[in-house]
Amino acid sequence: MTAGDSIANRFSRPEVDAALEPAQAGPAAPAMRERRARIALFGLFGCGNLGNDGSLEAMIEFLRRRRPDAELVCICDNPDEVTRKFGIATRPISWSRHLTGVTRKIDKLFLKIPGKMVDLAQTLRHIRNTDLVIVPGTGILDDFGERPYGMPLDIFRWCLGARMVGAKVALVSIGAGPIRHRLSRWLMTAAARLAHYRSYRDTLSKEFLESVGLDTGRDLIFPDIAFKLHAPANPPPKSAGAERLTVGVGVMSYYGWYGFARGGEAIFAAYIEKLAKFVVHLLDNGHDVRLLTGELTDKTAVDALVEEVGRARPDLPSSRMIAEPSYSLHDLMLQISAVDIVVATRFHNVVCALKLGRPTISLGYSRKNDVLMEEMGLGALCQHVERFDVDNLIDQFANVVRSRDDYRRRIMDRVRQFEDDLDRQDAYLLTLI
Structure with a gap:
């Protein structure tokens, strides 16, 4: 591989190339649909990580531009913050994390099983009318700073819930690996297996999932979606020489x-x-x-x-x-x-x-x-x-x-x-x- 090679050209499929022409024709007329498409965006958003929120912003900008008729909802870590920043409807990734008082004590007494059952029920309730779940970028499939029953279980539950209600799942330019905890690896690999579309932001991510047993033969590699964000006015570097940078x-x-x-x-x-x-x-x-x-x-x-x-x-x-x-x-x-x-x-x-x-x-x-x-x-x-x-x-x-x-x-x-x-x-x- 050389630095000048195009990532998409190296990992292209005919259907991707064929999609270019119809996409240029603009969004489908709303009259062609019985109802507005409902798209859920999933990830650790609103928690103070600028990279994660930038990935979400890039996907929202794209969807609003090309599918302005679609109804967007974000499944995220901090719903109030995401609504404030991006003006879209939100749902929490997990309800059990926010238990307090007596309910929290009861949940702990029963090994947190009641809370996980509540999470599953709420997931099915809130995703039942969704057409497509998109995970926009981020290093969603690694366990950096995560225990198995945190984000690894959350992404598996939401992907499973989406499949149960007939929604499509798309993992878009995601990062994957390393996943060092064995249970986390099983949960995250199972979540990836449930997706209808998978693309990775680098070869490393694709090869990691392949190494842990996922069939990646039809998966693609595209750059991190934050590269789609609009850059601010970008004057040339102000320094005239190397003396003072x-x-x-x-x-x-x-x-x-x-x-x-x-x-x-x-x-x-x-x-x-x-x-x-x-x-x-x-x-x-x-x-x-x-x-x-x-x-x-x-x-x-x-x-x-x-x-x-x-x-x-x-x-x-x-x-x-x-x-x-x-x-x-x-x-x-x-x-x-x-x-x-x-x-x-x-x-x-x-x-x-x-x-x-x-x-x-x-x-x-x-x-x-x-x-x-x-x-x-x-x-x-x-x-x-x-x-x-x-x-x-x-x-x-x-x-x-x-x-x-x-x-x-x-x-x-x-x-x-x-x-x-x-x-x-x-x-x-x-x-x-």
Whole structure:
């Protein structure tokens, strides 16, 4: 595989290509349908993860543009927040998680079985008139930070409920794996098996599900749907040379794959200590720093990093290191548009940086970052968040500085291919509605 290959061209099917022409004719006339199509969007939305909400936003924009007559409902983690942000009807993923008082005690007494039965009954009740359930992007099929009876069980229950009432299920540009807990792996693989349509955001995800027994022969690969989001006005980098750059440093509150496991605090402290050394190097060499986040909880990491840098450089002017909150991927992209180079941990920090053509170094906690970087021709600019070497990072940064114009051109060429590939997938999705 070469970085210039089109993902969709490498994993195409005749029916996908055939779907392009009818999709261009525009949405079907409402009179052709007996009733409005009802589409449910499923995922961990509204919980403060900007990447997840950006994936939801990209799918809502597409459906409103191409199927404006469809009735949309979002099955999500925080219904009130999703309704506030996107103005659509919502349902909670789980009712048992919100039990309080006596009912919560009774549920615990009976090993939480009553709560799970309530969840199943409510799932069937709320999905019975649905035509299509779409899981729009996100790393929905991994168990990062999840116990089996959390999201792994939830996605299985909703996919099973959809099939029971005759609704179609589409997993669209999702991420999959790793799934380290055996029960979580069974639940998530079973959920994927229930889908009518599956596409993955990278080869890694497809190969993982194939390795755990799923038949992926008819599945496709398309880029992460966040690449479809509209970018803010994107002026060229303001720096005239390498003497003074603004570097975006994406910070994450990272405590290991299972954040609730022992040793998480030590992992977090080591990450912040090493990242602070790199930031101090940038500042000492005349560069400015803008801290980037991808989830509301990342404020903990930002505060810790600012404190660590402050101890090393107590007289640092506040203008040299800027830390502003982001509440959406649009906010994040607006901040990235003001930097020259990005060094980031979170996957959608990397996605947004690449979307804007910024040369990027990844300090990822999962192979998904590495695979995306390899697709962009940036495979040499990756390290793992728990094992990265500061001296190596400094060398990688120096390499990017020397060749950043070349990196920028290469990235933008690839992003345009990603957008074309996603148009192909959109065309096929319209045939499911």
